[in-house]
Amino acid sequence: MRRYVALFLLFTSVRNASTSVTHYSISEEMKEGSVVANLATDLGLDITTLTKRKMRVDIIANKKYLDVNKETGELYVLEKIDREHICTTKSSSSCYLRLEVTLDNPVRIFNIEVEIVDMNDNAPQFRRDVIHLDISEATQKGERFSLSNAVDRDVGTNALKTYHLSESEYFSIEVQSGREGSKFADLILKKTLDREKQAVHNLVLTAVDGGTPARSGTASVIVRVLDTNDNAPMFDKAGLTVTMLENSPIGSLVINLNATDLDEGSNSDISYSYSLYTSEKTQETFNLNPTTGEITVKGMLNYEDFNIYDMEVIAIDKGINSLSGQCTIKILVEDMNDNHPEISIKSFQSPVSENIELDTVIAVVSVSDKDSGDNGQVDLHIPENMPFKLRESSDNYYELVVSEPLDREKVPEYEITFTVTDRGSPPLSDNETMTLELLDVNDNVPQFSQSFYTIRVMENNAPGSFLSSLTAFDPDLHENQYLVYFIIEKEIANTSMSMLFSINPENGNLYALKTFDYEIEKEFLFHIEARDSGSPPLSSNVTVHIIVVDQNDNAPVIVSPWRAHGSVVEEKIPRSTDKGSLVAKVIALDTDSVHNSRITYQFLQVTDASLFSLDQYNGEIRTMRMFSYKDSRHLRLVVVAKDNGEPALSATVTIKLLTVETDVKAYSDMTEMPLEYDIFSDINLYLVIGLASVSFLLLITILVTIVLKCQKPKHSKTAPPSRNSVISERNSTIADSTLVSNDAYWYSLFLAETRKGKLVVRQPVPKGSRYIVSSIPRGTGLSETSDSAASTLQV
Structure with a gap:
């Protein structure tokens, strides 16, 4: 290191005798303790002289970075030098540390300038790590957007040189130079944005300096695409068919409509409503929640009254220029077996004669059921063991005909119950009961309770005594039932029965007309006839045996x-x-x-x-x-x-x-x-x-x-x-x-x-x-x- 400094000082030191300014250049990468120069040597002083002349060295500025060894006269680095810290401004590319050396006897002052040479020890740095941009998707391509520039504290070739943008089909940058050599980048829109395709674009902006090796800094550019109301609400399906059971409870969910809008914010807020094509009856029957799109049952559903409902629902967004979408819904009401089959007696002939001919139509009955399918299929029947049968005449029409001979005396009237049952599950039924009366025909002869009457009468009876009631029964009605009684004339010993007995023609009460004596007359045998009043009349007779009973009226x-x-x-x-x-x-x-x-x-x-x-x-x-x-x-x-x-x-x-x-x-x-x-x-x-x-x-x-x-x-x-x-x-x-x-x-x-x-x-x-x-x-x-x-x- 010393060799490097020495060489550096050798070529950079300049003596200025006239100004007495000595220049040195050092790199900011020099470490602590590094010798910058030997002032004694550079100033032509020996060590002895320096000792005698009491050298004083004053560091004018930044004295914490440099110092002079007074014994040797060496200028050395006291603390690691940071050029960017010492020279905070970039108005000048030069950065100096100034020293003043004073010698006494005689006084001599030396000015020393130590130039700090920049090294590329700082990477470009953005003021913000993340740059947020909001760009409307309606922005036209070619539009420019300013980005925050990067700062590089180095100078010269080590300063910020250019910017780079991560690859994007929508964006590019253009680097601009400002005054004082500053660099900044503009973001350029290459392609129209579509928020619905990509709502956010994440870009990386890189600032590169000119140092060797070059150093760089990055910032994230987050472009949020601002929505415009360019998408209408859309339903999952344009047409829906829903099946609902009739009699569904009020509030039952029919369907939950789900319309979506690719926009956001108010542009995607949707409200639902019926269109003008939806009938009032449909709107009265079904409720549409404008916020959720939920359709529920509002009124009673009755398949028999209305079984298909058509509605059109519109979904409208809340954008400034609102857009809408439509959906048609067909609601099919499914039949339930909730209607009892019905019987209608179209005609019923009553009373009828008991001798009515077989296969005669007595009644015509129609049946119906408002339900559909098996629920609406019906069967008609009458009780068993009756002399009638049902015969289908046409669709849902039946005839009741006589299938067996009728006898009013056995059954005077019939309670005919028509029962109709549908084929639903469970089946429902209804019934209608009609009373068929039979008119009497004189088809029964009078009948005595006995075929032979034995009547005992005590001798010595009083004339006119009641003997017995020989009442006959005729099961017919009215005049066919009214009976008249006669004694069939018969003479015994020149005496007519009518002289001995009398019968009430209305009630058959038999009376004795004379007093009988057992010792003379012991018995009588004759016939009584009962005749009805029908046309023609019918009659029957019975044998009467009168026995005179002995009394103890003779003493021995x-x-x-x-x-x-x-x-x-x-x-x-x-x-x-x-x-x-x-x-x-x-x-x-x-x-x-x-x-x-x-x-x-x-x-x-x-x-x-x-x-x-x-x-x-x-x-x-x-x-x-x-x-x-x-x-x-x-x-x-x-x-x-x-x-x-x-x-x-x-x-x-x-x-x-x-x-x-x-x-x-x-x-x-x-x-x-x-x-x-x-x-x-x-x-x-x-x-x-x-x-x-x-x-x-x-x-x-x-x-x-x-x-x-x-x-x-x-x-x-x-x-x-x-x-x-x-x-x-x-x-x-x-x-x-x-x-x-x-x-x-x-x-x-x-x-x-x-x-x-x-x-x-x-x-x-x-x-x-x-x-x-x-x-x-x-x-x-x-x-x-x-x-x-x-x-x-x-x-």
């Missing part, structure tokens, strides 16, 4: 033993009579029937209850033991015969018995003997007892045979004579062996058991008497309807 009449009115029957009986011997048989007759004529016998009074027994059913009085000497010779028996009526009627007979020691007159050759008053008065009881003893075994055999025959009756019109049987002169008989007749005389059979066998006795009955003879004991169990053979009375 004792016919055996017979006695005059008020007299007492007297009998004789041997005292030797055996136990169980037949003493007497009481027979009573009752002209009533059945139970009213059934007689039972009881002792009313008896002298000795231990001596006699009375069979309550056949009236036989028998001995219960042998007579003893203690027994009275005169015995008195009072027998009462009581019928089974309610209340019961009765008759009594008094029998006086006289026990005798003599034999009874033999009756071996006598089979019949008429009795006047006392049937036992002349009979030899002893003979009877003897005969009975001889023929006892034979009697047992005969009785068994008779019993067996009675148990096996023959099915013939006339039964053979048997024990305990009766017959009239006219041979009239009735069931269960009970006989009724008007004969002048009745004959009763009296069987007397004697030792000789059976004795048949005939007894006359007073003229004009009428009796019912019941010869069957109560114990046989036969009733009114018994199938036993008829009994006869032997004469």
Whole structure:
């Protein structure tokens, strides 16, 4: 370094004897301690002289950079020299440090100038690292824009020389020289800007000096393209189709429109509105948010009223010269199954006759549904099990026709329910009910509740007595139902039924016109006719069987033993009579029937209850033991015969018995003997007892045979004579062996058991008497309807 400084000083030092100014040149890159020059040598002074003359060195300016070694006289660098710091102005390219050296004895002053030679130690530097420019995109090309210049503290060739701009298709620079050699650059627009393509251009401006090597500085140039309203708002699509369900709730979102404007600021602020081509109904149904472009449901959507909405929405920016864009929107309302199908009865014929012909049209029905698709497809049907069917006549029209015969009497009217159902999911339905009335036709004959009426009437009824109501039923209506009743005339014994009975022609009440007597008339058989008032009239008849019911109006009449009115029957009986011997048989007759004529016998009074027994059913009085000497010779028996009526009627007979020691007159050759008053008065009881003893075994055999025959009756019109049987002169008989007749005389059979066998006795009955003879004991169990053979009375 010293060698370099020495050489530099050698060539740069200039002596100016006249001015006493010594010039030195040093580089600002010299380091601390570097010797600039030896003043003693340069001033022609030796060291000894300097010591003696007391050299003083005064640094006039910037004394901190240079100093003189007073012992050696060397000028050296005290601190690193910065030329740009020492010479702050660039008005002159020269920069000096001035020193003044003074010697005493004699005084001598030396002026020294040290020129600081510039070196390229400073790069160009911009006042701002970032340069912002706002350029409208409407600026025409060729337009200039001033840029901040760079500053280089170096001078001369080391100073700022030129500028460079980073590559750009839109910009270039032009370097200009100013006064005092300053350099600055203008930014030139080569191509029209488009903010929407590139809103910001980032450029780099480089300032380069002339040093070797050259040094440079950079600044960022940020060009922001100012927007102009040169872009209209644009929708994503020019046409949109949106589907909405009908009945969508108010406020439901339809679509969120999104229009964009490539501009910025107010030029890109968009407001939405309906155009004039949008109908009022659409604007009333849908709400358009002017700020967000959101379209929502404003009114009720009903597919059946309106199913397509067309609207045009305009998007307008807020630039000074506003621009706009359009979008058409088609809103399709999608059908929901929200409408019930409807039924319309176009015609309905009611009432109709019950004999209406098959396939006759009763009603015409139309169906409809405001929905569409499957929601609008409908099916019509009626309840099952009805005599009607539906027949489709044309589109959505149906005919109701008769498919089966109608019968008003079975079903007078029909509730016909038409049900229509659509094919939606879930399906909806509606129904309509009509009442079909049937008109009556006289197609039913009157009907009695029974095919045969058996009416029982008690004898001795009052004339005009009500017997029964023979009401018939006719299921038809009105005059077809109004019935008239008649007695079909029939004569019995020259007597017309109309003389005996009367029927109310309006209500069928049957009355008896006379008093009936069971003992004379027991039953009547005739027919009643019921005729309706239809045209032609229909009728039916029924058989009426009138049965006269017996009353207990006849008291029993004792016919055996017979006695005059008020007299007492007297009998004789041997005292030797055996136990169980037949003493007497009481027979009573009752002209009533059945139970009213059934007689039972009881002792009313008896002298000795231990001596006699009375069979309550056949009236036989028998001995219960042998007579003893203690027994009275005169015995008195009072027998009462009581019928089974309610209340019961009765008759009594008094029998006086006289026990005798003599034999009874033999009756071996006598089979019949008429009795006047006392049937036992002349009979030899002893003979009877003897005969009975001889023929006892034979009697047992005969009785068994008779019993067996009675148990096996023959099915013939006339039964053979048997024990305990009766017959009239006219041979009239009735069931269960009970006989009724008007004969002048009745004959009763009296069987007397004697030792000789059976004795048949005939007894006359007073003229004009009428009796019912019941010869069957109560114990046989036969009733009114018994199938036993008829009994006869032997004469």
